[in-house]
Amino acid sequence: MNGLRADLQVLRDISAGIEPSDRGPEALLCLPATLLSEASREAAGTSLKTGGQTCHAVEKGAYTGDISALMLKEAGAAYVIVGHSERRTAHGETDAIVAAQAAAALTAGLNPIICVGETLDQRNSGETLPVIEAQIEGSLAGLPSDSSVVVAYEPLWAIGTGRVATPEQISEVHDFVRQRLISRFGPAGEKVRILYGGSLNPANAPEILPISNVDGGLIGGASLKAADFLAIYRTAASLSE
Numbered sequence: 001m002n003g004l005r006a007d008l009q010v011l012r013d014i015s016a017g018i019e020p021s022d023r024g025p026e027a028l029l030c031l032p033a034t035l036l037s038e039a040s041r042e043a044a045g046t047s048l049k050t051g052g053q054t055c056h057a058v059e060k061g062a063y064t065g066d067i068s069a070l071m072l073k074e075a076g077a078a079y080v081i082v083g084h085s086e087r088r089t090a091h092g093e094t095d096a097i098v099a100a101q102a103a104a105a106l107t108a109g110l111n112p113i114i115c116v117g118e119t120l121d122q123r124n125s126g127e128t129l130p131v132i133e134a135q136i137e138g139s140l141a142g143l144p145s146d147s148s149v150v151v152a153y154e155p156l157w158a159i160g161t162g163r164v165a166t167p168e169q170i171s172e173v174h175d176f177v178r179q180r181l182i183s184r185f186g187p188a189g190e191k192v193r194i195l196y197g198g199s200l201n202p203a204n205a206p207e208i209l210p211i212s213n214v215d216g217g218l219i220g221g222a223s224l225k226a227a228d229f230l231a232i233y234r235t236a237a238s239l240s241e
Contacts, residue, residue: 002224003032011039013226015046018233025216025236029223030081030113033067040076051079051113054087057100059108069101069108080105081218083115083139085156095138102139106147113150113218114139115197116177120157129176136180145185150193151177152218158198159220165198167211174213202231209236 011029018027030051031039040050052072059068072080082105083098093101102112116135118128136151143149153173155165165173174194181189196208197218208214209232216236222228 001032003035005035005038008035008039008042010224010226010229011042011048014229014233015043015048017226017230018047019237021047025233025240027233028079030079033072033075036072036075036077043076049078050076051081051110052077053081054084055080055082055101055105055108055110057097057104059104069105069110073108073110077110079111079113079150081113081115081152083135085115085117085154085159088115089156095135096141098139099141099143102143102147102149106143106149111148111150113152113195115152115154115218117154117156117197123155123157128173132173132176133180136177136184140184145188150195151181152195152197153177154197154218161199163199164204164208167207170196170198170208170214171211174211178213200232202228202235205232205235209239 014029018024027047028049028051030053033052036050036052043050055069055072056063056066059070069080082101083093087093098114102114105112116132116139118131122128122131157163158165177194181192185192193215194213195216195218196214200208200217200219201222209217217232219229219232222232
């Protein structure tokens, strides 16, 4: 819940700093719904894509205050985040709800970014992998094997706390997610991108982004400053050269 029209300058600065899509990593900003149409117009003609931060599972109807995937698509979105930890925690979104949102996104022509992750208590209790497995199974239930989904691992204990998972912890989870995706989708699971989303910033990106099965980042606070976002982008670009 950040951003007014004046803050679209951040988007302009980011779009000016990224490479054409055939020469650099894919770059995406998921904005508040109030800014999405204007942001999409601003980004038109650049390699920067836009997305929404959540969507309802239903296309339209008496769901006051909600926004559908089709509305996001019409506003220019290419992606939508579903199942973010804040939505799961503060809005009670279950794996079943997330799966329905992801299905609605695919129907509308959007790529869903499906978030999974454990709490500090769950990690300390040794439940990380079972929790992640259950979230993947539940949140991807019913999705076709050729679906263009993205999965984001966000350890809840490392979001906004300044704490970052160790490379070993990240590698363990991302490798596990990859195996679960292959089990779920077959060979197509090899191509599903897995993002890391736990306080990724310019300082730790050079250590995190090269880790096995880390295909990019779900960037939080660092996306509010163009310089920080672009620093992470340039790290990713250097790894793809």
